[in-house]
Amino acid sequence: MVKDILRTYRGFFVLLGLCFVAFFFSPLLGRKVFTVALRNILFMLSVVPPVFILVGLFDVWIPREKVVKRLGEASGMVGIGIALALGALAAGPLYAAFPVAEVLLRKGVSLRNVWIFLGAWSTMKIPMLLFEIQNLGLVFAASRYFMSFLGVLAIAFLLDRFLSLEEKNRISPF
Amino acid sequence: MGDITTFVLYGLALSWLAFSFARDRKKTEQALRKAWKSFAAILPAFLVVLLILALVVVLLPEATIATFLGERSGFLGYLLASVVGAVTLVPGFVAFPMAKVLLDHGAGVAQMAVFISTLMMVGVVTLPLEIRYFGVKAAVWRNLLAYCYAFFVGYGVWIFVRVAR
Structure with missing residues (x-):
């Protein structure tokens, strides 16, 4: 039991040790590391629970056939549009998107659409766009958004090309 | 700004959860168990990333x-x-x-x-x-x-x- 925990959290403990080393060399910097780490962890714990609850509910309630039809291999432009919208309307840091991507794959969303979703989540979120306009102006924000839109699609299509069928099946064995 | 989006996310999750609970208790339980399982599976990696992040930000x-x-x-x-x-x-x-x-x-x-x-x-x-x-x-x-x-x-x-x- 204890051994399992030690093994699963191996990386965490190693890094925690590193933080203590930093603290030993420079108490000031070390304390800052711990403060920032604690703040990051608390932030993660406050943002992530609803994401996982939504993932669980989605998993249980939404039938696979429906998802496949709308977002699967044969979904075409509609699928791309839905994937973009799903990502753009999301909230939270990119690491919260990965578990969502996993459940989407399990429900039969095509890999290409999952990458479009991830790309949109990373850089095309609508709330972020509004904030960017506020800070950097309409021209800067809108042109960056437009360029990102092209990039998200290009990256998804290129990734689809680069990976062999076998590799794709390993990512999405569903 | 970040607060509002988190708030919306909680609202969505809780209302769907309430709806789910009203419709089917067993399925809701199943959903929550799945949610916890995928969270527990990724928590170690989350913690590693957040600690690296803290080190990078400070340095x-x-x-x-x-x-x-x-x-x-x-x-x-x-x-x-x-x-x-x-x-x-x-x-x-x-x-x-x-x-x-x-x-x-x-x-x-x-x-x-x-x-x-x-x-x-x-x-x-x-x-x-x-x-x-x-x-x-x-x-x-x-x-x-x-x-x-x-x-x-x-x-x-x-x-x-x-x-x-």
Whole structure:
């Protein structure tokens, strides 16, 4: 039991040790590391629970056939549009998107659409766009958004090309 | 800003949960168990990433980022902006005001656009996490492609801003 925990959290403990080393060399910097780490962890714990609850509910309630039809291999432009919208309307840091991507794959969303979703989540979120306009102006924000839109699609299509069928099946064995 | 989106997310999750509970108790239980399982599975990787992030942020504070990107321009600044954006993980509501301050202090539009783009699309720190979900090849390729594409974003935004002026 204890051994399992030690093994699963191996990386965490190693890094925690590193933080203590930093603290030993420079108490000031070390304390800052711990403060920032604690703040990051608390932030993660406050943002992530609803994401996982939504993932669980989605998993249980939404039938696979429906998802496949709308977002699967044969979904075409509609699928791309839905994937973009799903990502753009999301909230939270990119690491919260990965578990969502996993459940989407399990429900039969095509890999290409999952990458479009991830790309949109990373850089095309609508709330972020509004904030960017506020800070950097309409021209800067809108042109960056437009360029990102092209990039998200290009990256998804290129990734689809680069990976062999076998590799794709390993990512999405569903 | 971040608070509002989190609030909406909680609202969505809780209302769906209530609806689910009213409709089917067993399914709700199942959903929550699945939620907990996928959370517990990824928690170790989350913690690792967050600790690395803390170390990076403290060793590479915002002031340092600012002096590097603010003072230098040209291709070196461009390259530097992209690297800093790729390795750091500053949330948007910190990055945008920061970029504005840098722009006001003479940083280039292209540098800022490439900085924001790599910041959002490339995550060296979150790479271990991404590999857990997508495998090494796909995760590395996605980040690499996003990194290269950021330069196009920088160039594109630079052109748009120039034309608009």
